[in-house]
Amino acid sequence: xxxxxxxxxxxxxxxxxxxxxxxxxxxxxxxxxxxxxxxxxxxxxxxxxxxxxxxxxxxxxxxxxxxxxxxxxxxxxxxxxxxxxxxxxxxxxxxxxxxxxxxxxxxxxxxxxxxxxxxxxxxxxxxxxxxxxxxxxxxxxxxxxxxxxxxxxxxxxxxxxxxxxxxxxxxxxxxxxxxxxxxxxxxxxxxxxxxxxxxxxxxxxxxxxxxxxxxxxxxxxxxxxxxxxxxxxxxxxxxxxxxxxxxxxxxxxxxxxxxxxxxxxxxxxxxxxxxxxxxxxxxxxxxxxxxxxxxxxxxxxxxxxxxxxxxxxxxxxxxxxxxxxxxxxxxxx
Amino acid sequence: xxxxxxxxxxxxxxxxxxxxxxxxxxxxxxxxxxxxxxxxxxxxxxxxxxxxxxxxxxxxxxxxxxxxxxxxxxxxxxxxxxxxxxxxxxxxxxxxxxxxxxxxxxxxxxxxxxxxxxxxxxxxxxxxxxxxxxxxxxxxxxxxxxxxxxxxxxxxxxxxxxxxxxxxxxxxxxxxxxxxxxxxxxxxxxxxxxxxxxxxxxxxxxxxxxxxxxxxxxxxxxxxxxxxxxxxxxxxxxxxxxxxxxxxxxxxxxxxxxxxxxxxxxxxxxxxxxxxxxxxxxxxxxxxxxxxxxxxxxxxxxxxxxxxxxxxxxxxxxxxxxxxxxxxxxxxxxxxxxxxxxxxxxxxxxxxxxxxxxxxxxxxxxxxxxxxxxxxxxxxxxxxxxxxxxxxxxxxxxxxxxxxxxxxxxxxxxxxxxxxxxxxxxxxxxxxxxxxxxxxxxxxxxxxxxxxxxxxxxxxxxxxxxxxxxxxxxxxxxxxxxxxxxxxxxxxxxxxxxxxxxx
Numbered sequence: 001x002x003x004x005x006x007x008x009x010x011x012x013x014x015x016x017x018x019x020x021x022x023x024x025x026x027x028x029x030x031x032x033x034x035x036x037x038x039x040x041x042x043x044x045x046x047x048x049x050x051x052x053x054x055x056x057x058x059x060x061x062x063x064x065x066x067x068x069x070x071x072x073x074x075x076x077x078x079x080x081x082x083x084x085x086x087x088x089x090x091x092x093x094x095x096x097x098x099x100x101x102x103x104x105x106x107x108x109x110x111x112x113x114x115x116x117x118x119x120x121x122x123x124x125x126x127x128x129x130x131x132x133x134x135x136x137x138x139x140x141x142x143x144x145x146x147x148x149x150x151x152x153x154x155x156x157x158x159x160x161x162x163x164x165x166x167x168x169x170x171x172x173x174x175x176x177x178x179x180x181x182x183x184x185x186x187x188x189x190x191x192x193x194x195x196x197x198x199x200x201x202x203x204x205x206x207x208x209x210x211x212x213x214x215x216x217x218x219x220x221x222x223x224x225x226x227x228x229x230x231x232x233x234x235x236x237x238x239x240x241x242x243x244x245x246x247x248x249x250x251x252x253x254x255x256x257x258x259x260x261x262x263x264x265x266x267x268x269x270x271x272x273x274x275x276x277x278x279x280x281x282x283x284x285x286x287x288x289x290x291x292x293x294x295x296x297x298x299x300x301x302x303x304x305x306x307x308x309x310x311x312x313x314x315x316x317x318x319x320x321x322x323x324x325x326x327x328x329x330x331x332x333x
Numbered sequence: 334x335x336x337x338x339x340x341x342x343x344x345x346x347x348x349x350x351x352x353x354x355x356x357x358x359x360x361x362x363x364x365x366x367x368x369x370x371x372x373x374x375x376x377x378x379x380x381x382x383x384x385x386x387x388x389x390x391x392x393x394x395x396x397x398x399x400x401x402x403x404x405x406x407x408x409x410x411x412x413x414x415x416x417x418x419x420x421x422x423x424x425x426x427x428x429x430x431x432x433x434x435x436x437x438x439x440x441x442x443x444x445x446x447x448x449x450x451x452x453x454x455x456x457x458x459x460x461x462x463x464x465x466x467x468x469x470x471x472x473x474x475x476x477x478x479x480x481x482x483x484x485x486x487x488x489x490x491x492x493x494x495x496x497x498x499x500x501x502x503x504x505x506x507x508x509x510x511x512x513x514x515x516x517x518x519x520x521x522x523x524x525x526x527x528x529x530x531x532x533x534x535x536x537x538x539x540x541x542x543x544x545x546x547x548x549x550x551x552x553x554x555x556x557x558x559x560x561x562x563x564x565x566x567x568x569x570x571x572x573x574x575x576x577x578x579x580x581x582x583x584x585x586x587x588x589x590x591x592x593x594x595x596x597x598x599x600x601x602x603x604x605x606x607x608x609x610x611x612x613x614x615x616x617x618x619x620x621x622x623x624x625x626x627x628x629x630x631x632x633x634x635x636x637x638x639x640x641x642x643x644x645x646x647x648x649x650x651x652x653x654x655x656x657x658x659x660x661x662x663x664x665x666x667x668x669x670x671x672x673x674x675x676x677x678x679x680x681x682x683x684x685x686x687x688x689x690x691x692x693x694x695x696x697x698x699x700x701x702x703x704x705x706x707x708x709x710x711x712x713x714x715x716x717x718x719x720x721x722x723x724x725x726x727x728x729x730x731x732x733x734x735x736x737x738x739x740x741x742x743x744x745x746x747x748x749x750x751x752x753x754x755x756x757x758x759x760x761x762x763x764x765x766x767x768x769x770x771x772x773x774x775x776x777x778x779x780x781x782x783x784x785x786x787x788x789x790x791x792x793x794x795x796x797x798x799x800x801x802x803x804x805x806x807x808x809x810x811x812x813x814x815x816x817x818x819x820x821x822x823x824x825x826x827x828x829x830x831x832x833x834x835x836x
Binding site for chain 2: 068160185
């Protein structure tokens with residue numbers, strides 16, 4: 001009997017809400033817990049950002065329903081992407097992406113493309129910096145590249161045929177240096193390999209290597225962006241992020257930034273997309289978000305709607321060219 | 334004694350009424366998380382992480398937040414031993430070695446003794462590791478930097494070889510089981526060239542076989558199938574259920590002080606490296622077996638066989654905090670989530686953390702001491718309660734275990750396919766036991782196989798295919814040498830014995 005009453009109530013409530021929606025008195029809002037998929041493991045850059053967003057939303061009551069972060073890292077993130085692709089029309093599932101949005105389908109042949117998802121919002125772009133051990137004699141990118149030309153230098157990076165290896169190939173193509181690329185599981189491991197002199201260079205994100213830079217163990221040579229990072233506050237005793245020259249300034253003409261963006265499942269309505277765009281706008285207004293962005297020295301470009309989709313399309317084309325020239329495209333189909 | 338002063342200050346930070354309350358809440362939550370298979374420490378901490386963000390905003394709140402989370406971690410470590418001993422279901426990879434002697438003890442009606450030994454050893458291991466990282470952190474913090482891919486591979490090799498050389502099972506059976514484990518570990522993504530392997534186009538196989546699914550099936554379901562065949566009864570029904578068992582076991586434990594010390598040293602080394610708690614527990618079990626006077630009783634219910642892996646696992650789990658704090662390298666999945674928490678709370682792990690965030694670091698160290706004491710009190714008072722579970726008739730408890738196992742398998746990735754996989758592994762576990770093949774090497778290979786493969790192939794990239802990289806310096810050379818020696822140990826000891834008898 002108890003259940004019957006509840007069902008009846010639910011039914012009535014449903015009717016009420018559909019009536020409300022029909023009148024369009026309220027905009028769409030999530031009606032149950034929102035799943036935030038991370039196509040990467042716990043503790044990495046994407047995972048950290050997702051958990052920061054989750055905590056900001058919870059702390060500032062930006063959403064009535066709660067949000068859970070779910071890691072689906074299998075197959076270099078393919079597991080997460082296929083999960084969201086399969087959730088056609090489900091507005092209670094969002095996914096944060098990194099460069100594996102492009103690289104995973106290209107490198108593994110998993111049947112998936114970003115067009116299978118609905119672009120929502122670019123949150124930021126992650127920077128890459130060329131790091132060497134502070135004990136090494138080369139102080140500039142030129143000196144480093146000259147040294148790399150002579151011997152076979154080891155470049156440690158995260159994952160295989162992903163952003164770090166693409167950048168490594170990019171450096172090789174834009175200079176006459178040659179590297180042996182060695183893949184590791186996470187950015188933290190990579191930085192420690194460099195501190196321990198098991199590798200000669202890395203292209204760690206700022207947040208992965210900043211602690212060792214401040215500890216005087218690592219030296220940044222250049223940043224792979226078109227202009228210097230804007231953060232002028234001193235990180236070490238003498239240097240700030242803004243003091244790191246761009247690679248182009250140093251004669252290494254290669255740029256790479258990594259997308260940190262939010263996507264939804266295919267087949268969702270424009271109204272539902274707008275809800276998440278507005279939600280993320282509120283997130284970006286908070287003090288916590290600004291602190292997080294500054295600590296990680298992110299590039300703060302944000303896009304949504306058509307501009308975002310256009311940007312992603314352009315970036316995909318660029319990845320196809322980069323990966324083709326590096327020989328990373330899968331032949332398995 | 335700068336450290337001592339800082340530590341006393343740390344106790345001051347940690348010993349507020351609120352923080353002590355949080356410790357007990359954390360430990361109890363952690364025990365519950367540890368007992369439920371599939372949830373695991375990493376998931377538990379990840380789920381509760383957002384709760385701590387608002388906590389961290391208050392003055393001194395960061396310390397409270399990490400106290401809560403690390404106590405959940407300790408609780409989960411303690412909780413993992415409970416299911417290993419009672420039902421032969423290890424909830425975490427490092428509890429696998431605890432089942433070898435813990436479960437036979439429970440079957441002999443000595444579940445209380447096994448649990449007490451496990452909890453007390455965990456506490457001792459964690460305590461020794463905490464003392465090491467409190468006073469020696471400046472000395473040993475840099476040690477992890479010595480470890481490149483060849484060194485990591487030699488550690489894994491040492492673990493595998495120790496297992497083959499010291500196992501009482503015929504070496505070829507051990508190797509066969511291990512090779513099957515390697516094959517299962519190879520499913521998923523190739524760690525070096527990123528290609529998909531052995532997935533047969535299935536989405537479910539993209540991330541390979543999860544350790545938990547395999548272990549819940551092989552140990553949990555396999556054991557139930559076996560018990561059903563043997564006549565629907567738990568053999569632990571006569572378990573004593575009063576608190577005296579704790580005191581009786583404590584009287585016995587000091588005898589194993591040498592085993593404890595050896596295991597703690599193995600554990601601390603593996604934690605600081607960071608090689609992880611799983612190799613530490615297996616290695617400590619092997620070492621204990623080698624040096625024990627009751628060698629033959631190992632695997633049939635020997636308290637010493639519970640002491641060794643538990644001490645080592647907790648010493649490793651605790652000392653793994655050192656590379657996490659000083660270098661930002663997490664030694665375990667749970668540590669990785671904690672690391673993410675640190676970053677979100679606005680702390681930057683690294684060499685300067687000890688200088689800039691003194692309050693936090695020493696508060697954390699103090700909370701490890703206190704959290705472990707809180708944990709020990711909570712779990713020891715519950716020993717009779719846990720042991721009493723075995724008095725429940727098998728016909729009642731078996732279906733419950735089946736359901737909990739199925740839920741656990743489902744929770745790992747919220748995927749029904751994993752429940753089917755669990756049942757398949759259950760049948761494999763049953764067949765293995767019937768044919769007297771050991772399950773542990775299979776599990777060990779699933780857990781460490783892909784990491785060993787990755788570090789081997791990284792080493793080969795570094796050396797451009799030259800195997801001499803594994804003997805390139807004293808550190809890696811002695812570990813590889815020791816591993817090879819252990820591997821052929823059965824042959825050597827056979828030859829020595831024959832000499833001794835003939836001459």
